[in-house]
Amino acid sequence: MNLENTQVQMRKGILEYCILHIISRGEVYASDMLDELTSARMIVVEGTLYPLLTRLKNSGLVEYKWVESKSGPPRKYYKLTNLGADFLKGLTDTWEELVHSTEQITHKSQTTV
Amino acid sequence: MNLENTQVQMRKGILEYCILHIISRGEVYASDMLDELTSARMIVVEGTLYPLLTRLKNSGLVEYKWVESKSGPPRKYYKLTNLGADFLKGLTDTWEELVHSTEQITHKSQTTV
DNA sequence: GCAAGTACTTGGCCATACATAGTACTTTCA
DNA sequence: TGAAAGTACTATGTATGGCCAAGTACTTGC
Numbered sequence: 637m638n639l640e641n642t643q644v645q646m647r648k649g650i651l652e653y654c655i656l657h658i659i660s661r662g663e664v665y666a667s668d669m670l671d672e673l674t675s676a677r678m679i680v681v682e683g684t685l686y687p688l689l690t691r692l693k694n695s696g697l698v699e700y701k702w703v704e705s706k707s708g709p710p711r712k713y714y715k716l717t718n719l720g721a722d723f724l725k726g727l728t729d730t731w732e733e734l735v736h737s738t739e740q741i742t743h744k745s746q747t748t749v
Numbered sequence: 750m751n752l753e754n755t756q757v758q759m760r761k762g763i764l765e766y767c768i769l770h771i772i773s774r775g776e777v778y779a780s781d782m783l784d785e786l787t788s789a790r791m792i793v794v795e796g797t798l799y800p801l802l803t804r805l806k807n808s809g810l811v812e813y814k815w816v817e818s819k820s821g822p823p824r825k826y827y828k829l830t831n832l833g834a835d836f837l838k839g840l841t842d843t844w845e846e847l848v849h850s851t852e853q854i855t856h857k858s859q860t861t862v
Numbered sequence: 863g864c865a866a867g868t869a870c871t872t873g874g875c876c877a878t879a880c881a882t883a884g885t886a887c888t889t890t891c892a
Numbered sequence: 893t894g895a896a897a898g899t900a901c902t903a904t905g906t907a908t909g910g911c912c913a914a915g916t917a918c919t920t921g922c
Binding site for chain 3: 750754757758761778779780795796799800802803818820821822823824825
């Protein structure tokens with residue numbers, strides 16, 4: 637039980653939320669997402685992102701189209717489905733409630749520390 | 750991939766943070782923590798809390814003493830160790846950075862939606 | 863004694879983040 | 893032309909941890 641491991645655990649599920657948000661903003665492919673996540677200091681690696689995108693696609697939350705690239709193999713450009721948009725709304729509620737609950741607990745603590 | 754499951758995933762790791770906070774506030778036993786977590790709408794069940802406390806204890810982040818109860822079996826009253834207090838500081842940083850990163854991503858999204 | 867309530871324990875299941883290695887396509891350049 | 897490098901995506905295996913469900917142990921009250 638170390639700090640690094642807990643950071644990983646904290647990220648679980650939240651990543652899915654962030655990625656759906658990024659996709660909701662317009663069509664993007666994996667490297668775009670990695671750039672955005674990295675610039676927000678939400679560390680992610682390929683081995684995490686690609687399986688997640690596959691899961692989202694298999695659940696019908698996102699869809700993609702192949703687009704040829706001028707510098708390399710074709711890319712999968714993702715966008716949200718209607719189902720994905722609904723799911724994102726639900727996730728937003730979940731996240732906000734989770735943050736709120738955590739603040740309620742930790743703020744109470746700070747008064748006594 | 751449903752909402753419930755994602756809620757579970759989002760809780761991962763965060764629970765540990767919340768529980769350390771609650772313990773940092775004074776000596777408590779498991780049912781106290783469950784009450785507090787429930788009142789903050791952070792849903793937890795016994796099967797989650799007890800193993801977590803055991804992990805925290807085995808890692809030397811918390812310690813406990815047995816205290817007899819007037820209504821039932823004796824209780825384990827937990828408190829933070831010095832190591833646990835340090836760990837909690839690290840977790841606080843991690844959590845705040847995670848919230849910040851998530852806000853950075855989701856706020857950008859809200860401008861286009 | 864025996865049932866009911868409280869507190870804690872244990873074993874197994876499942877989802878997911880990550881490491882690592884591998885596939886496939888394109889461009890570059892000798 | 894064909895080998896090397898770069899880009900994009902895929903597949904497999906491991907570890908962690910939340911949860912379910914069943915179980916143990918102690919106390920109280922009938």
